[in-house]
Amino acid sequence: MDDERKVSVKKMSDEKITTDISFTKEILTKYPKEQRYLLAILQDIQRHYKFLPRKSLSMVQEYFDIPLSRLYSMATFYKALSLKPKGEYVIKICDGTACHLRGSNIIIDEIKKLLDIVPGDTTRDGRFSLETVNCLGSCAAAPVVVINDRFFGKVTPSKLKEIIEEYGGNGDE
Amino acid sequence: MNDMDKKSILVCCGPGCLSDNSDEVLANFKQKLQGQDIDIKAVVKGTGCQGLCEMGPLVRILPQDILYCKVRAADVDEIIEKTIIGNDIVERLLYHDTDSKKGVVSSNQIDFYRGQKKIALRNVGLIDPKNIDDYIAQDGYSALKKVLTQESREYAIDEIERSGLRGRGGAGFPTGIKWRQCAEFEEKPKYVICNGDEGDPGAFMDRSIIEGDPHSVIEGMTICAYAIGANNGFMYIRDEYFLAISNMTHALKQARASGFLGKNILGSGFDFDIEIVRGGGAFVCGESTALIASIEGRVGEPRAKYIHSNEQGLWYKPTVLNNVETWANVPFIINQGAERFGKIGTKKSKGTKVFSLVGKVKNTGLIEVPMGMPLRQIIFDIGGGINGNRKFKAVQTGGPSGGCIPEDHLDINVDFDSLAEAGSMMGSGGMIVMDDRSCMVDVARYYLNFLSGESCGKCIPCREGIKRMLEILNDICCGKGREGDLELLMEIAETVEEASLCGLGKTAPNPVITTLRYFKDEYIAHIKEKRCPAGVCRELTSYHIDQELCRGCGLCSKQCPQDAIAKRDKYFAIDESLCVKCGSCIDTCRFDAIKVGGRISCK
Numbered sequence: 001m002d003d004e005r006k007v008s009v010k011k012m013s014d015e016k017i018t019t020d021i022s023f024t025k026e027i028l029t030k031y032p033k034e035q036r037y038l039l040a041i042l043q044d045i046q047r048h049y050k051f052l053p054r055k056s057l058s059m060v061q062e063y064f065d066i067p068l069s070r071l072y073s074m075a076t077f078y079k080a081l082s083l084k085p086k087g088e089y090v091i092k093i094c095d096g097t098a099c100h101l102r103g104s105n106i107i108i109d110e111i112k113k114l115l116d117i118v119p120g121d122t123t124r125d126g127r128f129s130l131e132t133v134n135c136l137g138s139c140a141a142a143p144v145v146v147i148n149d150r151f152f153g154k155v156t157p158s159k160l161k162e163i164i165e166e167y168g169g170n171g172d173e
Numbered sequence: 174m175n176d177m178d179k180k181s182i183l184v185c186c187g188p189g190c191l192s193d194n195s196d197e198v199l200a201n202f203k204q205k206l207q208g209q210d211i212d213i214k215a216v217v218k219g220t221g222c223q224g225l226c227e228m229g230p231l232v233r234i235l236p237q238d239i240l241y242c243k244v245r246a247a248d249v250d251e252i253i254e255k256t257i258i259g260n261d262i263v264e265r266l267l268y269h270d271t272d273s274k275k276g277v278v279s280s281n282q283i284d285f286y287r288g289q290k291k292i293a294l295r296n297v298g299l300i301d302p303k304n305i306d307d308y309i310a311q312d313g314y315s316a317l318k319k320v321l322t323q324e325s326r327e328y329a330i331d332e333i334e335r336s337g338l339r340g341r342g343g344a345g346f347p348t349g350i351k352w353r354q355c356a357e358f359e360e361k362p363k364y365v366i367c368n369g370d371e372g373d374p375g376a377f378m379d380r381s382i383i384e385g386d387p388h389s390v391i392e393g394m395t396i397c398a399y400a401i402g403a404n405n406g407f408m409y410i411r412d413e414y415f416l417a418i419s420n421m422t423h424a425l426k427q428a429r430a431s432g433f434l435g436k437n438i439l440g441s442g443f444d445f446d447i448e449i450v451r452g453g454g455a456f457v458c459g460e461s462t463a464l465i466a467s468i469e470g471r472v473g474e475p476r477a478k479y480i481h482s483n484e485q486g487l488w489y490k491p492t493v494l495n496n497v498e499t500w501a502n503v504p505f506i507i508n509q510g511a512e513r514f515g516k517i518g519t520k521k522s523k524g525t526k527v528f529s530l531v532g533k534v535k536n537t538g539l540i541e542v543p544m545g546m547p548l549r550q551i552i553f554d555i556g557g558g559i560n561g562n563r564k565f566k567a568v569q570t571g572g573p574s575g576g577c578i579p580e581d582h583l584d585i586n587v588d589f590d591s592l593a594e595a596g597s598m599m600g601s602g603g604m605i606v607m608d609d610r611s612c613m614v615d616v617a618r619y620y621l622n623f624l625s626g627e628s629c630g631k632c633i634p635c636r637e638g639i640k641r642m643l644e645i646l647n648d649i650c651c652g653k654g655r656e657g658d659l660e661l662l663m664e665i666a667e668t669v670e671e672a673s674l675c676g677l678g679k680t681a682p683n684p685v686i687t688t689l690r691y692f693k694d695e696y697i698a699h700i701k702e703k704r705c706p707a708g709v710c711r712e713l714t715s716y717h718i719d720q721e722l723c724r725g726c727g728l729c730s731k732q733c734p735q736d737a738i739a740k741r742d743k744y745f746a747i748d749e750s751l752c753v754k755c756g757s758c759i760d761t762c763r764f765d766a767i768k769v770g771g772r773i774s775c776k
C-alpha cells in the first residue's frame with residue numbers, strides 16, 4: 001500500500017514537472033542574467049510549483065552558469081523557499097509572539113495529534129502541510145490559523161478539531 | 174469636486190480587520206451606494222489600519238467622525254440608511270466605554286486614541302492607499318517639491334539633522350548624520366534603501382505603513398536621494414507581505430505617472446526610481462549588511478562592519494539604509510520644520526514611535542505615541558489594561574533582541590535610552606504585554622528558539638551559543654533543570670553577547686538576561702520545585718478544580734478537547750490522566766475555580 005502510494009505521488013509530481021517546465025523557462029526569460037534576480041526567480045518558481053523542483057533548479061543553474069550548491073544554499077537559507085513539495089492544504093499556524101502567548105503551541109500539538117505532522121511536514125497522503133509563520137498582523141484574534149487563504153481566529157483545540165474535520169482530515173485515520 | 178459636503182466612509186482594510194472580512198463590508202458599501210439612484214453624496218474608501226484592531230472591522234465616517242466597531246456586511250444597509258442618508262447614529266455599533274458602558278461616538282473620545290500622536294501614521298487609516306490624489310490632498314509630495322526647489326541639496330540634510338530624528342528600525346542612529354556622511358562621499362553611484370523586512374515575529378507596524386500610506390515612504394526616500402545624490406532606490410519588503418507589496422507596486426506606478434519618480438522629477442533635472450525587492454523570510458536579513466547581501470542576490474549573511482554601509486554598502490557603493498517608519502517621518506519634518514518636530518518627545522528621543530500593542534492587553538492595536546510616554550500610560554490607558562482584568566506581569570519590547578520589563582519599572586518613559594537602561598530596547602516597535610498566565614522562562618525559550626532557527630550560522634558564538642542556551646531552557650521547562658543551570662546560562666549569554674559578529678547574536682541573550690534579572694524566582698520554581706507558576710510548561714503543571722469555587726456550570730467541560738472534565742457529584746473534576754494542560758478551561762471559567770499546581774507525577 002505504502003509503496004503504491006509513493007509511486008503514484010511520484011508519478012504525479014513527475015508529470016506535473018514535465019508539463020510545467022515551460023513555466024520555469026518563461027520566468028527565466030523575464031529576468032536579466034544578473035545575480036541580483038536570483039532570489040526573485042526562485043521565489044517565482046516556488047510560488048508556482050509550491051516548492052523548488054529539481055528540474056527547475058537545474059535550469060536556473062544552467063542559465064546563470066553557477067554551481068547547484070549555490071542554489072541549494074539559497075533554498076535552505078530563505079524560509080520562503082522549500083525543496084519539499086507542499087500538500088494540497090497548507091496549514092499555517094501563527095507563532096508570532098502574541099499568538100504564542102495565547103497558546104499557539106497548544107494548537108501545534110493538537111495538529112500533531114490530529115494529523116501526525118509537525119511544522120515543516122506534509123501528511124503522507126499529500127493533503128496537509130504544516131508551517132509556522134510570524135505575526136500576521138491579526139494579533140487581536142490570536143491565536144491565528146490560516147489554511148490556504150482562509151483565516152481562522154481565536155482558535156481553541158476544540159475549534160481546531162472542527163476545522164480540520166471540515167477539510168476532511170480526522171484524527172481517527 | 175467638493176469633498177466638504179460629501180461624507181466619507183472609511184472601511185479599515187488593515188491586516189486585523191481584513192482577516193475578519195472587512196473586504197466584504199467594503200464591497201457591500203460600494204455596491205449599495207453605486208447601485209442606488211438616490212442622491213447620496215458619499216465616497217467609500219478602503220483604508221490602511223485604523224488602529225483599534227480589537228474592535229474590528231472598523232468603519233469611520235467623516236466629517237462627523239463616527240466610529241463603528243465590529244461591523245459586518247449585514248450592518249451596511251442600516252448604516253447607509255441611518256447615518257449616510259439620515260444623520261442618525263447606529264448606537265449598537267458604537268464603541269462602548271469599559272467603565273461607563275456608554276456608547277462613544279467619535280474616535281478622539283476613546284481612551285485608545287486620545288493619548289496618541291500621529292506622525293508616521295498621519296495618513297494611515299485616513300486615505301485610500303491606492304489613490305495618489307488622496308495622499309496629495311493631505312499635503313503629499315509638497316515636501317519633495319519644497320526640497321527640489323531649494324537652492325542647495327544641503328537643505329534636507331540640515332532639516333533632518335536639526336530635527337533630531339533617530340532611526341526607527343532598532344538602534345536609533347541619528348538619521349541626519351547618516352545622510353550627511355553618505356552625501357560627503359564622492360563615489361558614484363549611490364543607493365537609497367528602505368528596510369521593510371520587519372523581522373520581529375510579533376509586530377506589524379512597518380507593513381501597516383507600507384499598506385496604508387505607501388507614498389509617504391516613497392517621498393521620504395526620494396527626498397534623501399536628492400540630498401545625497403542617488404538615482405536608484407530599493408525597497409526590501411518581506412515576501413509574505415502580499416498586500417504591502419501590491420499597494421507599494423501600485424503606488425510606485427502612480428508616482429511615476431505623476432512625475433514624482435523617474436526621469437527629471439518635477440522638472441528639476443533630477444532622476445530617481447525605486448525597485449521593490451521581495452525578502453525571502455529570514456530574520457537576519459533585517460540586519461543592514463545581510464539585507465544588502467540579499468538584494469545582491471546572495472544568501473543573507475551579515476558581514477563585520479569595519480567599514481560602514483554608508484561608505485561601502487550595496488555593491489560596495491555609498492548607501493543610506495533606513496527603516497520604513499523613519500522614511501515616513503521625513504516628509505512631515507520637511508513640511509512642518511525641524512523645530513516643530515523637535516518639540517515632540519524627549520531631549521534625546523524626538524518625535525513619536527509606532528508600536529504594535531499586543532498580547533494580553535484589552536485593546537490590541539496599532540498605536541503611535543510621543544516619545545517619553547510612560548509605559549504604564551501606554552498599557553493601561555491606551556491599551557485599556559490586561560485582558561480579563563488579570564494581573565500584569567511584564568511587557569516585552571524590542572522583539573527577539575529586546576527584553577522583558579516588570580511591573581516595578583512600568584513608570585519608565587518610552588524612549589531609546591530609558592528602555593536600554595532597563596535592559597530592553599526600543600527595537601522596531603513590537604510591544605507585547607504579558608499577564609500572570611505567561612511563563613517568563615517559556616518566553617525566553619520562545620525567543621531563543623526563534624533565534625536559533627534564524628542564526629545564519631556564520632559565526633560560532635551565535636550559532637552554538639544560542640543552541641546551548643536553548644537546550645538548557647528546554648530542560649528547565651520540562652522539569653530537567655539542574656542546579657548551576659542559571660549560572661551557566663549567564664556565562665554563555667555573556668560570551669554570545671560579546672563575541673558574535675552581528676547584532677542578531679549580540680542581542681540574542683537579552684530575553685534571557687532580562688528574564689533572569691527580573692524573574693529569577695520563576696526560574697527557581699521551575700528548577701527546584703518543579704513547578705511552573707504560570708501553568709504554561711506542561712510537564713510542570715497540573716490543573717484542578719477548586720470545589721469551593723466551582724458552581725457546577727459545566728462550561729469548562731464543554732470546552733475541553735480531551736473530554737477530561739466530568740461531573741462528580743455536584744461539581745466538576747479534571748481527570749489528570751487525560752488532561753493535556755491546554756488551558757481552555759481556565760480561560761472559560763468565570764469563577765476562577767481552576768487552579769494551577771505543580772508537577773503531579775513523573776511519566
Ligand SMILES: Cc1cc2nc3c(=O)[nH]c(=O)nc-3n(C[C@H](O)[C@H](O)[C@H](O)COP(=O)(O)O)c2cc1C
Nearest residue numbers: 340341342368371372459460461495496499676677
Ligand atoms: C538581527 C537584526 C534584525 C534587524 N531587523 C530589522 C528589521 O526588520 N527592520 C528594520 O528596519 N531594521 C532592522 N534591523 C536594524 C537594521 O540593521 C538597521 O539598523 C536599520 O534598518 C537602520 O534603519 P534606521 O536607522 O532607520 O533605524 C535589524 C538589526 C539586526 C541586528
Ligand code: FES
Nearest residue numbers: 094096099136138
Ligand atoms: S502574533 Fe499571530 S497574528 Fe500577530
